[in-house]
Amino acid sequence: MSVNIDIYSNSSGNTVSVSVDFAAEVRSSSFDGVSTQLEYFFKLTTGGQDTDGYGYSPRIVGDLTDLALNRQKQAATNTAVAYNNIKEMIVDYVYDYIYGHADDKFGSGVAYKAPLSI
Numbered sequence: 001m002s003v004n005i006d007i008y009s010n011s012s013g014n015t016v017s018v019s020v021d022f023a024a025e026v027r028s029s030s031f032d033g034v035s036t037q038l039e040y041f042f043k044l045t046t047g048g049q050d051t052d053g054y055g056y057s058p059r060i061v062g063d064l065t066d067l068a069l070n071r072q073k074q075a076a077t078n079t080a081v082a083y084n085n086i087k088e089m090i091v092d093y094v095y096d097y098i099y100g101h102a103d104d105k106f107g108s109g110v111a112y113k114a115p116l117s118i
Contacts, residue, residue, distance in 0.1 A: 002019060002020065002021045002022070003019070003020045003090065004017050004018070004019050004020075005017065005018045005019075005020070005090070005094055007094070007097075007098060007116065007118055008118070009118035012118060014118050015118070016046060016047075016048035016116060016117075016118050017046060017047070017048070018044060018045070018046045018048075018094055018097055019044070019045050019046065020042055020043070020044050020090055020093075021042065021043045021044075021045070022040070022041075022042055023040070023041055023042075023043055024038055024039065024040045024041075025038070025039055025041075039062075041060055041061060041062050041063075042060070042061040042086075042089070042090075043058055043059070043060055043061075044058065044059040044060075044061065044093055044097075045058045045059075046097060046116070048097075048116050048117065048118070049116075049117050050100060050113060050114035050115060050116060050117055051100075051114040051115055051116075051117045052114040053117075054114070056097070059093065061089065061093070064082050064083040064084070064085070064086070064089055065082040065083075067080065067082070067083075067092070068092050068093050068095070068096040069096070069101060069105055069106060069108035069110050070108040070109050070110045072106075072107075072108040072109070073105070073106040073107075073108045074092045075092055075093070075095050075096035075099070075101060075105075076091070076092050076095040076096075077092075078106045096113075097115075097116045098115060098116050099115050100112075100113045100114045100115035100116070101113050
């Protein structure tokens with residue numbers, strides 16, 4: 001399953017897409033030996049660049065407690081509460097792409113990331 005989000009800029013007329021894929025993989029190992037655990041996760045990717053000209057690495061979200069800023073804070077609301085649903089999680093991660101974040105935003109320990117260039 002995949003959700004594609006197109007972000008359009010009125011001022012430039014450009015569109016950038018963010019893709020959210022729901023995936024499952026069999027985990028072949030773990031810290032304590034071999035595991036046959038099936039892992040489900042969300043993978044967020046974009047071909048866009050930030051305003052400094054750098055691309056984005058894929059972002060992996062394991063569950064609704066993996067918050068946008070270093071798994072500590074929701075980017076849009078400065079709260080450490082887990083997401084209530086998948087839509088809320090996607091909106092917060094896309095918010096983080098669009099607006100970027102300052103160095104150590106909300107005390108999360110994350111490095112500076114410029115906003116998405118659209």
